[in-house]
Amino acid sequence: MEHANVATPFGRRPMSLAMMASQKTARAMPEGACVHKWQTFHAIREARELLGASDRGLSVLNALLTFHPDTELSSDGTLIVWPSNAQLASRANGMSPATLRRHLAVLVDCGLIIRRDSPNGKRFARKGRGGHVEQAYGFDLSPLVARASEFAALAEQVAAKKRAYKCQRERLTLLRRDVIKLIEAGLDEGVVGPWETFSEHYRRIVDQLPRSPSIETLDDVCDALEQLRHEVHIVLEKHAISENMSANESHSERHIQNSKPDYISESEKSSRKIDEASGAAEENDNLKSLPKRELPLGIVLDACKGWHHLAKDGEIRSWRDFLAAAEVGRVMLGVSPSAWHEACEVLGERYATIALAAIYQRADQINSPGGYLRNLTDKAREGKFSVWPMIMALLNAKLEAGKAAAQASSQTQRATESRKGGFEVSDALRQSMKRWSS
Structure with missing residues (x-):
């Protein structure tokens, strides 16, 4: 192998210990070592960050490899290429001379190439009578052969x-x-x-x-x-x-048999008909006794004071303003879109919004507003629900404001973030919440 001794750079370029270490590694290359130059270049490209090489530097290295005539780099052959800066810049996509020199220095510092400068700094090769290269000055590619396994390991590390x-x-x-x-x-x-x-x-x-x-x-x-x-x-x-x-x-309950026959005697039927005709039959629910007219907006707003805060500018002047605050209230209560759409279909948009406003007013007493709204929707579908009782209950509670305020204050103080809806947040999640909130 040519140039077994230490090679110093030409001109004012300084010599460094890193260059000496790179040349020592190249001299330790085993005899008969042979690598595929493009596979080695691919490994260097993948591990360029670990090696300290840049993408522009790799384009210069790629151009240098094109000046080597063989696809394989062998320790038994000539591993020095001697292109001029003009030729090298042409194959490096027209890189400027200053940029080319800078990236050549980076390749040397990374230990990917070695400078083999002639006495006058020119790059050339001296051939013998048989046409074989006897002496060459330029860039030595032997580190690519000596460190090929290292490059492959680094590339695999990056890929992993x-x-x-x-x-x-x-x-x-x-x-x-x-x-x-x-x-x-x-x-x-x-x-x-x-x-x-x-x-x-x-x-x-x-x-x-x-x-x-x-x-x-x-x-x-x-x-x-x-x-x-x-x-x-x-x-x-x-x-x-x-x-x-x-x-x-x-x-299991459906399999319990009743020993009594399920029939109504003639006397019971006749007595029931008489009671119904006289109006003595009792209703199971009191929905029919509720007012048939629509709820006035003033009564609803008086019962649901908190709904004002959700409206634009904090004021509600019409049913349109009242309905517009529904989307904000739904999100704040955690009611899913499907539960809200179902309530609007069954109750109508206005009554669904009134029910939502009543739920919002009692949010501190309801564990799951979405589930509560679904329950009200199911009752309304069966004809067993009206918004009148909800509003009347809120108005009656307002008459006992002092007692209700005291109870609400004590409940708020006893409530903690770790217990909502009857479920206790685990210690691990509580620590995680503290960590991510900081």
Whole structure:
């Protein structure tokens, strides 16, 4: 192999210990070593950040490799190329001379090439009688052969990090989807649970994600979302278990046989007809005794004072202003779109909004506003619900304002963020909430 001794750069270029180390590595190249130059270049390109090389520097290295006639780089052959700056710049996509010199220096500093400068700094080759190169001055590519295995290992390390990063991104996407879908399922099904707490905690976690997060940040976010998903799943699972138990009990009750025959005697039929004809029959519910006229807006606003805060400019002058605040109230109460649309279809938009305003007025007493609204919708579908009793109850409660205010104050002080809807937030989730809220 030519130039086994240390080669110093021409002119005012300084010599460094890094250059000596690179030349020592090249001299330690085993005999008969042979690598595919483009495969090695691909490995260098993948590991360029670890090697300290730039993309422009790699374009210069790519141009240098094109001046080597063979596809393979062998320790037994000539590994020095001697293109002029003009030729090299032409193959490097017209790079300017100053930029070319700068990136050639970067390649030398990274230990990817070695300068073999002639006494006068020119690049050329001296050939013998047989046409073989006896002496060449230019850029030595032997580090590519000597460090080929190192480049391949670094490229595999980078590829492994990319795969891990991709897996974490996929995990993040799945966790975000799971948490959102599970919370929406709980709201849609009317499950009693701390859905507002879950939603706020999810938003705090996601809002702290940068545009290009590191893999460490992704790990922390995914762990927090994993804990949140576990908590939401527990709430839904408990509800499913209670539903199954209730279904089993009702199924068992249907198999209980009644020993008494299910018929009505003629005397009972005749007495019932007489009572109904005389108007003595009692109604099971009092809906028919309620006023038939529509509720005045003033009465509704007097009963639902808090609804003013949701309106534009805090004022409600007409039913249009009253209805416009429904979307804001629905979101604040955590009522799902499906539950709201169903209520509007059954009750009508105006009465559904009145019911929502009454629920908003009593939000501190209702664990699951969405489930409560669904329950009212089901009763209205069967003709067993009217908004009149809700408004009258609020007005009656207003007459006892002192007592009700004292009770509401004590209930508010006893309530904590960790207990909503009869479910207690676990210690692990509470610590996570403190961490992500800070």
